Amino acid sequence: xxxxxxxxxxxxxxxKLWEQxxxxxxxxxxxxxxxxxxxxxxxxxGAGLHVGHPKGYTATDVISRYKRMKGFNVLHPMGWDxxxxxxxxxxxxTKVHPDKSTHQNIKHFKEQIKSFGFSYDWxxxxxxxxxxxxxWTQWFFLFLYKNGLAYKAKAPVNWxxxxxxxxxxxxxxxxxxxxxxxxxxxxxxxxxFFKITDFCDDLLAGLDKIDWPEPIKTMQRNWIGRSEGYExxxxxxxxxxxxxxxxxxxxxxxxxxYLVLAPEHGILxxxxxxxxxxxxxxxxxxxxxxxxxxxRQAETKDKTGVKLEGVVAVNPANNKEIPIFVADxxxxxxxxxxxxxxxxxxxxxxxFAKKFNLLVIEAANSWEMAEKGIAxxxxxYRLRDWLVSRQRYWGSPIPIVYCExxxxxxxxxxxxxxxxxxxxxxxxxxxxxxxxxxxFHNVKCPKCNTKARRExxxxxxxxxxxWYFFRYADPQNKKEFAGKKLxxxxxxxxxxxxxxxxxxxxxLYARFFVKALCVAGLIGFDEPFLKLRNVGLxxxxxxxxxxxxxxxxxxxxxxxxxxxxxxxxxxxxxxxPFDQAIAWxxxxxxxxxxxxxxIYKLQFKVQSSKFKAAVQSLKLEKLLHKTIKKVGExxxxxxxxxxxxxxxxxxxxxxxxxxxxxxxxxxxLLVLAPFAPHLAEELWSKLGRKESVFLQEWPEYDKSLMExxxxxxxxxxxxxxxxxxxxxxxxxxxxxxxxAKNSDRINKWLLxxxxxxxxxxxxxxxxxVI
RNA sequence: GCCGCGGUGGUGGAGUUGGUUUACACGCAGCACUCAAAAUGCUGUGGCCGCAAGGCCAUGUGGGUUCGAGUCCCACCCGCGGCACCA
Numbered sequence: 001x002x003x004x005x006x007x008x009x010x011x012x013x014x015x016k017l018w019e020q021x022x023x024x025x026x027x028x029x030x031x032x033x034x035x036x037x038x039x040x041x042x043x044x045x046g047a048g049l050h051v052g053h054p055k056g057y058t059a060t061d062v063i064s065r066y067k068r069m070k071g072f073n074v075l076h077p078m079g080w081d082x083x084x085x086x087x088x089x090x091x092x093x094t095k096v097h098p099d100k101s102t103h104q105n106i107k108h109f110k111e112q113i114k115s116f117g118f119s120y121d122w123x124x125x126x127x128x129x130x131x132x133x134x135x136w137t138q139w140f141f142l143f144l145y146k147n148g149l150a151y152k153a154k155a156p157v158n159w160x161x162x163x164x165x166x167x168x169x170x171x172x173x174x175x176x177x178x179x180x181x182x183x184x185x186x187x188x189x190x191x192x193f194f195k196i197t198d199f200c201d202d203l204l205a206g207l208d209k210i211d212w213p214e215p216i217k218t219m220q221r222n223w224i225g226r227s228e229g230y231e232x233x234x235x236x237x238x239x240x241x242x243x244x245x246x247x248x249x250x251x252x253x254x255x256x257x258y259l260v261l262a263p264e265h266g267i268l269x270x271x272x273x274x275x276x277x278x279x280x281x282x283x284x285x286x287x288x289x290x291x292x293x294x295x296r297q298a299e300t301k302d303k304t305g306v307k308l309e310g311v312v313a314v315n316p317a318n319n320k321e322i323p324i325f326v327a328d329x330x331x332x333x334x335x336x337x338x339x340x341x342x343x344x345x346x347x348x349x350x351x352f353a354k355k356f357n358l359l360v361i362e363a364a365n366s367w368e369m370a371e372k373g374i375a376x377x378x379x380x381y382r383l384r385d386w387l388v389s390r391q392r393y394w395g396s397p398i399p400i401v402y403c404e405x406x407x408x409x410x411x412x413x414x415x416x417x418x419x420x421x422x423x424x425x426x427x428x429x430x431x432x433x434x435x436x437x438x439x440f441h442n443v444k445c446p447k448c449n450t451k452a453r454r455e456x457x458x459x460x461x462x463x464x465x466x467w468y469f470f471r472y473a474d475p476q477n478k479k480e481f482a483g484k485k486l487x488x489x490x491x492x493x494x495x496x497x498x499x500x501x502x503x504x505x506x507x508l509y510a511r512f513f514v515k516a517l518c519v520a521g522l523i524g525f526d527e528p529f530l531k532l533r534n535v536g537l538x539x540x541x542x543x544x545x546x547x548x549x550x551x552x553x554x555x556x557x558x559x560x561x562x563x564x565x566x567x568x569x570x571x572x573x574x575x576x577p578f579d580q581a582i583a584w585x586x587x588x589x590x591x592x593x594x595x596x597x598x599i600y601k602l603q604f605k606v607q608s609s610k611f612k613a614a615v616q617s618l619k620l621e622k623l624l625h626k627t628i629k630k631v632g633e634x635x636x637x638x639x640x641x642x643x644x645x646x647x648x649x650x651x652x653x654x655x656x657x658x659x660x661x662x663x664x665x666x667x668x669l670l671v672l673a674p675f676a677p678h679l680a681e682e683l684w685s686k687l688g689r690k691e692s693v694f695l696q697e698w699p700e701y702d703k704s705l706m707e708x709x710x711x712x713x714x715x716x717x718x719x720x721x722x723x724x725x726x727x728x729x730x731x732x733x734x735x736x737x738x739x740a741k742n743s744d745r746i747n748k749w750l751l752x753x754x755x756x757x758x759x760x761x762x763x764x765x766x767x768x769v770i
Numbered sequence: 771g772c773c774g775c776g777g778u779g780g781u782g783g784a785g786u787u788g789g790u791u792u793a794c795a796c797g798c799a800g801c802a803c804u805c806a807a808a809a810u811g812c813u814g815u816g817g818c819c820g821c822a823a824g825g826c827c828a829u830g831u832g833g834g835u836u837c838g839a840g841u842c843c844c845a846c847c848c849g850c851g852g853c854a855c856c857a
Contacts, residue, residue, distance in 0.1 A: 174854095215774060215852070222773085222853060229857080247857060260857090303855085334856045341857085347771090348855055382856055503852085574795075576782060581850085585782065591795050594810095642784070645794040652794090714790050719838035721790035759837050765789055769837050 005600035007564025011678040015117050023692060024064075024076065024119040029489055032073040036490050037064045038469055038529070040498025040506070041079045041126075044105035045086060049112040050546065051554045051584065055572045056497045056535035059640060061118045062573065063495065065674040066635045068119075069698040075490050076119055077472040079126035080106050083134075083461045085163055085179055088394040091426045098394040098426075102129055112557065116565045117677050119694075124475045128464035133471065134396040135417035136481035137464050140513065141388075141399055142410050149195040149516055150388075152408065156333075157387055159187040164428035165391045166191055168460060169384050170223075170505045178505075192398060192457070193385040196512045200224055200381045202526070203511055212532040213579070216503045223504040225382025230375035231336065234259055234313040236267075237321060239274065243267060243313060246335030249345060250375045253317040255363025256340040257353070259324045260305065263288040264332035276310035281326060288328040303329050303352040315340075317369055327352065335380050386509065388460045393424055393433040395458030403445035403452040412446050418454065432456040465506050466513040469493055469528055487523055496529035499537075507532070533638055537581040538572070546584075554584050566676035567593045573640035573675060596679055599651055599672070603683050607659045620664045621705055623653050628701040631671045640675075647672055662687070667699045715740045716767040717749045733760040740766040 018024065037060050042053060064076040087098035087105075094101075106127065113120075126133055144150040158172035159165075162182040166189060171178045196203075204224055207217045229248035236243060243259055261268060263285045268275075275281055284306040305327025312321045329348060330339050343353035343360045353360055369375040389398060397418040399411035411418055421440035424433045434440055435456045445452035467481065473490040474482035492514075510528045518526040539545060540552035547553065559568045571592040576582040627650045634643035650668060654660050666687060673680035673693045684693040711729045713736055714721055723745035727736060737758045740746055750768065759767040 218774065219852065225856065227856070245857080249857080329855050329857095331856065339857045346857065348857075351855095380856075500851085574782095580776095580783095582782065585796070587796050588782070595795085641782095642794080645784075648794055712790085716789080716838070719789090719836090724790070757837065759789095761789065765838090767789080767837055 003604075005597045005679075007566055007596075007678065008561070010682045011115075011117060011565050014678045014681045015114065018117075018119075018692070019122070021692070023694060024068075024074075024121050025123060026075040026077075026121045026490075027073055028486060030073040032071055034075065034490060034494075035064075035067045035072040036075045036493045036495070037067065038076075038472075038493040038496045039078065040496070040502065041081050041465070041468060042109065043081045043084055043086070044102060044109045046090060046101065046105055047548065048105075048108055049556055051556050051559070051568075051572070052535075052538045052546070054113075054116055054556055054568065055538055055578075056499075057113070057116065057118055058569045058572050059533075059535065059578055059638065060495065060497050061116075061569075061677075062635060062640060062674040063638075064119050065677060065694060066632075066698065068694060069670070069673070069696060071697070074119075075124075075472065076121060077124040077126075077475075078113065078118070078120040078122070079124075079468060079472070080109070080128065081461065081465050081468070082106065082127050082129035083395045083458075083464055085165075085392060085394070088392055088426060091394075092428065097422075099129070102394075115557070115560055116569065119677070124472050126468060126471050126475055128396075128461070128468065129394070131417045131419055132478075134464065136471070137396045137459065137467070138399040138411070138416050138418060139413060139481055140463065140467055141459065142413060142416075143520070144194055144516060145400075145410055147516065147520055149198065150192060151195065152190060152192050154188060154190040155193075155387075156186045156188050157191055158184040159189075160184050163392075164430050166387060166389065168387045168462070170386070170508070171460075171462075173504075191387050192389040192400075192455075193387055194463075194512070196386045196509070197381060197383055199512055199515045200226060200383055202515050203383075203508065206511060206515070206527050210527050210530060210532070212529075213500070213534055216500060216507065216532065216534070219503040220508055223383060223508065225380075227380050227382075229378055229380065230370060231378040232316065232340070232369060232375040234316060234322075234340065236271070236324075237312045237314055239271070239311070241267060241270060243324070243338050244336045245338045245340045246378060246380060247340055249342065249363075250370050251365050251367050252342045252345045252363035253315065253340065253369055253375075254366055255342040255344045255361050256315055256317070256322065257343060257359040257361055258322050258341045259313050260330045260339050260341050260349075260352070261324065261326045262330040262332035262337040263326055263328050265326070265337045267338075268326060271308070271311055274311050275308050277306070277308070281306050281308060284326060291328070303327060303348070303355055305329070305352065305356070307356070316374060317366070323358070325352075325356070333384070334382065386460075386512070388463055389455075389457035390460055391430065391432045391457055392428070393420070393426055393458065395461060396420075396464060397434065397440075397458055398455040400455040401443055401445060401452045402455070403448060403450065405450060406445055406447045406452075409445055409447050409452070415446070420458075432458065434458070462506055462509050466509040469496075469510070484522075491523070492525050492527055493529045494531060496532045497535060500534040534579050536577070536579045538575075539581055539583040541584050541586065543583045559589060563589060563593045564596075564678070566596055566679045570596065570644055570675050574644040576641055578638050578640055595648055595651065596676060598655060599676075599679060600683070602651070602654055602660065602665065603686055605654070605658065605660045606662055606665045606687075617657060617661055617664065620650075620653060620657065620661065623650055624664050624667055625701040625705045628667065628671055628699050629706070632698065632701075635674065644675060647675070669693060670696055670699050711763050713740065713763070714765040715743065715746050716765060717746070718769060719767060722746055722749055729763050731763075733762075736760055736766050740768070 039057055039060050064074045068074050082102050087102045090101050091098045141150060158167040160167055160177040160182055162180045163177060167177060172184045175184050177184055204226060207220060227248055229246055230250040231244055231246050233242040233244050272278055305325045308324045311324055313324050315322050341349040342363055343349040345363050397420060399418045401409050403409055421437035423439055424437050426433055441453050443452055443454055470482040470487060474486040477483055514528045515526050517523045571589045574592060627646050630646040631643045669680045669684050681693050710726050712724045713727050715723045723743060725739050725743050727739055741750060753770040755768050755770055757769040
């Protein structure tokens with residue numbers, strides 16, 4: 001029997017045994033209540049795992065283990081978000097096929113993740129780049145297509161010149177590519193979109209009923225950007241034309257002294273003949289179009305624009321003639337692309353009016369236009385449809401063919417998956433590498449059987465991750481993306497844990513998919529993740545971000561090698577509040593290691609002989625039950641740091657004793673087990689237990705043991721604590737005051753002073769006001 | 771600019787309905803073990819004054835409510851995150 005704590009020996013041993021015994025398999029249709037505990041699955045990058053990944057994974061593992069002990073049938077799966085640009089970029093650089101490098105990376109990730117002893121059900125592992133998986137990603141595309149939620153359109157789209165592909169709005173926030181940070185430009189291209197905007201109101205309403213962090217909800221609300229207002233037409237004088245504007249402040253229309261059109265507004269070309277300074281106007285439009293979004297935004301304070309000479313509009317509220325401007329502070333893509341400017345009310349309009357010396361009239365508060373019905377109620381959203389086509393190779397092909405006779409034809413479901421071809425050149429040309437594949441385009445129209453051509457583009461990887469949580473419920477299904485009964489049993493996920501960076505990306509898209517399925521009657525719920533919690537970043541020592549370039553990345557393999565997985569797990573839970581960003585502290589890791597080492601040594605103090613009289617320790621028993629209560633409650637609330645602290649306190653007390661009652665140690669191991677599973681299992685087996693510690697029930701705490709007969713009553717003088725007295729817990733006010741008055745440290749304060757008042761809080765304190 | 775969140779020792783952080791601020795851990799100091807070091811164990815550790823007993827001051831700043839405020843209210847300062855010409 002080893003006397004020393006040796007995690008390098010015990011951890012692989014138990015990991016192997018747990019796997020052999022299938023200890024963590026989720027059981028379909030079990031009678032136990034289900035608990036679906038989900039991690040955001042990782043992109044298997046070439047760099048391997050960093051210490052940030054396992055922080056979230058450890059938290060869900062603690063909860064999964066705890067819930068199993070509480071009698072739940074837990075689904076705790078892991079998989080790989082395997083499609084995506086880095087693998088393809090790597091292929092361009094090294095000529096290693098993405099399929100090969102991705103599978104190497106997955107292998108590496110899996111080994112690393114396994115070394116933590118997480119209780120995943122590996123039989124449900126998924127890989128979004130496998131044909132068995134992306135077959136169903138393509139099925140989802142067709143499902144949306146058939147329900148009028150996928151369409152091809154020519155539109156101005158974000159283009160990343162470095163990645164050589166278009167991007168969704170969500171991936172081009174602040175006009176930077178979220179992959180490579182390059183500034184994005186605008187291109188007018190024909191692309192595939194998903195009609196997420198059909199669900200604006202549902203996506204908003206759903207937020208009210210899910211348990212998510214408030215900041216994430218706020219971000220989604222802002223991103224959807226619902227705004228209620230009015231649309232009203234302004235006539236162009238002496239023309240048969242009208243300019244429709246959108247405003248949220250129709251009541252300020254009497255203060256409207258000019259109109260502003262976005263440079264892309266259609267009426268500009270229609271009015272071409274009537275604009276006297278058309279050359280100047282066209283020049284402005286050209287220069288505005290050339291400007292990047294970044295340049296436009298830089299001009300927030302300094303507004304530019306040109307007045308349209310020779311045309312005027314009429315304010316319908318007071319029939320006054322007002323000038324029309326074209327200016328790029330008005331956006332073509334929002335509202336009607338035209339605004340009524342009320343410089344007295346709106347800062348932006350005021351800045352513009354000041355620069356161009358325009359009239360500023362105090363706006364009379366008038367709802368007349370709305371009441372008469374001249375202005376029509378209108379709701380606008382900032383959310384745009386989701387652009388899903390990508391001009392890249394390493395993604396799921398879009399299951400559409402183009403036929404000269406029939407046009408755009410969806411691939412029949414029976415022909416899925418449309419396999420990624422292998423005869424491709426990865427060098428990006430601005431077109432999808434699939435364009436040049438021969439095998440890929442050798443296809444006949446599913447409708448008329450004449451020669452046809454496949455769609456060249458692949459899907460955004462966020463499409464793959466918009467439905468993956470369903471697949472875990474039924475990962476082998478060959479007939480459906482997941483069977484209805486299994487979806488009903490397991491879904492939605494009860495807890496979802498991951499980084500906050502997905503706030504308006506994955507988390508919005510996944511909600512959209514679920515809502516589309518729900519409306520179509522395929523599932524019976526309309527939110528994928530009932531409870532969401534964000535994991536806080538782990539920073540490098542000194543509080544800066546870990547990054548390869550700074551060389552301050554902590555590799556979990558090294559930590560495990562030196563201290564073991566249990567130490568790393570407990571450290572990451574103990575370092576601070578779970579959702580907070582906290583700096584790595586190597587010294588702190590050592591402290592946790594010492595804690596586990598001490599627990600290991602505790603086993604030799606456990607009184608185990610049947611022939612000796614049982615060791616009793618009321619003190620330890622009381623503390624044990626307090627700890628059971630605290631650890632359970634803290635796990636439920638994801639306050640892991642204080643749960644670990646409670647375990648340390650009990651450990652410290654046990655250390656002080658010469659002998660520890662077996663029952664106290666036994667129950668201590670049960671509550672330790674979710675955090676340090678290998679150590680707990682090892683010591684559990686050393687107690688002679690044949691069955692895994694994880695097949696035990698979570699201990700119940702004994703309330704009666706926590707109630708003390710005597711309590712400490714704090715005695716204050718004028719609100720300042722000056723001492724305390726021991727008293728029966730239900731001592732009366734009169735008795736307590738008397739006791740306090742006469743206690744050593746208090747009576748000298750009262751000597752020769754008048755007690756004006758004595759405040760008594762039952763079982764807690766006495767405060768003398770003197 | 772707008773919307774969130776936060777500010778407690780040398781450090782990461784604990785603090786129930788307002789009731790002994792600083793749990794737990796790191797670090798540091800002293801001691802023990804050792805030829806020595808590491809490891810381990812024990813003791814101490816908010817600041818100031820004091821030999822001590824003890825006292826005074828401390829939860830970003832300034833006010834307020836209260837017998838009593840880290841906690842509640844008002845104003846301000848600082849930090850972090852998000853949004854940012856969306857009419």
